[in-house]
Amino acid sequence: MDYKNMKFKICNGCDRGLCRAACGRQNKQLNTYDWLADVPGNTQSTDLVEVQFKNTRKGYYHNVNNLDLHKGDIVAVEANPGHDIGVVTLTGRLVKLQIKKANLKSADDIKRIYRIAKQVDMDKYHEAKSREHGTMIQSRQIAKDLNLQMKIGDVEYQGDGNKAIFYYIADERVDFRQLIKVLADTFHVRIEMKQIGARQEAGRIGGTGPCGRELCCATWMKNFVSVSTNAARFQDISLNPQKLAGMCAKLKCCLNYEVDDYVEANKKLPSKEVILQTQDSDYYLFKTDILAGICTYSTDKNLAVNLEEITAKRAHEIIDMNKRGEKPLSLLEDGKEKEPKKPVDLLANADISRFDKSKKKKKKKQPKAPKTQDNANTSPVSHAQEGAKESNPTQAARQEGQVNRQKRGGQPNQNAPTGQRPGASKNNNRRRNNNTPRDNNRNGKATESKPAPQKPTPQKSTEA
Secondary structure (H helix, E strand, O other), rough: OOOOOOOOOOOOOOOOOOOOOOOOOOOOOOOOOOOOOOOOOOOHHOEEEEEEEEOHHHHHHHHOOOOOOOOOOEEEEOOOOOOOEEEEEOOOOOHHHHHHHHOOHHHHHHHEEEEEEEEOHHHHHHHOOOOHHHHHHHHHHHHOOOOOOEEEEEEEEEOOOEEEEEEEEOOOHHHHHHHHHHHHHHOOOEEEEEEOOOHHHHHHHOOOOOOOOOOOHHHHOOOOOOOOOHHHHOOOOOOOOHHHEEOOOOOOOHHHHHHHHHHHOOOOOOOOOOOOEOOOOOOEEEEEOOOOOOEEEEEEOOOOOOOOOEEEHHHHHHHHHHHHOOOOOOOOOOOOOOOOOOOOOOOOOOOHHHHOOOOOOOOOOOOOOOOOOOOOOOOOHHHHHHHHHHHOOOHHHHHHHHHHHHHOOOOOOOOOOOOOOOHHHHHHHHHHHHOOEEEEEOOOOOEOOOOOOOOOOOOOOOOO
């Protein structure tokens, strides 16, 4: 099957194991879970429809023509001027709740839906979308030539191509009247400028956070709440700017998710300034596990010395006892005295004399036994050779080889020195008896001609 040329429709079927009509993020951001999708008569309860455009831009419209709209349908809606193309993301009763979140001030902001998009509308839509990236790059160069302290982060063309929205970021107020004139003369469209923040820019562009998931601002977050460093302090997080900053270079929005639980858990813990007094010594709060409710105390105010872990309940009990003038034996809950730590003797289980033991002496090599040869009828290996085998197996192997050669080639030379190959003296005598002529070279060096090689006479081997 050719998977490369297949046209996959993202809006059809189930996405992430969820029904297409009810939920599923599909290919749009800021998706809303429609938990009333299966309720009969949900779509007939209101004619309001939520339509989403590029990235995080959404709009709300009246279905005045009573079209049978479902989630994922592409529709043509009213715009100023002309019309725009968007995707239906929500229908039914939940749209009214979404309008309250959007803070629409008047009903005039709610326009109407014209029709379901036709092929002609889609052709104009794709043509306009193909111009967005080039327009953004060119507009950035124009803003730079005009010395404007602003950054154009995104450009969105209207569905019919008659209007373009420029999203920009600026730290200060910018006079872009001259910029609008230049952009209108360059691109021949109606220009609309919208200022966004760093968080909105990260939501429009999208990305993956340090947690490994998609950015919250690009998936479900619609309203941005201010985040302060107090949220990190309540959760006992180190104030490291690189760890606390998100993709937008601002404090992470997720710092506010669990801060309320940490604030409630902190109320049950004892104060850091309270000193627990026992008969052993005074203890200072060293660290706390906020959610587990466990406190770690140290006998030194600034160092980790004699650390003891107790629960927050036990810490409050000791505080109440100190207020009454009583001192417990220790921080233990049963009130028992703490057992003193015994010093550990490293030599308790060690052998002190292990280094005094004499090392094993290496066996000295025994002297080589003289080679003796008996008659052919005698055994090839004598008692002396058997002893040599045990002391030096290499020498014994050599002697066995010599005996075997004697069996094949005859008796050895008795006058030959020990360890000399049998027959070596005969060859030397042959070389001495050969009277070969010697010639004198021009350089005066004597050369000796080598005798012709003689074929060895085969001999019959005798066995003992």
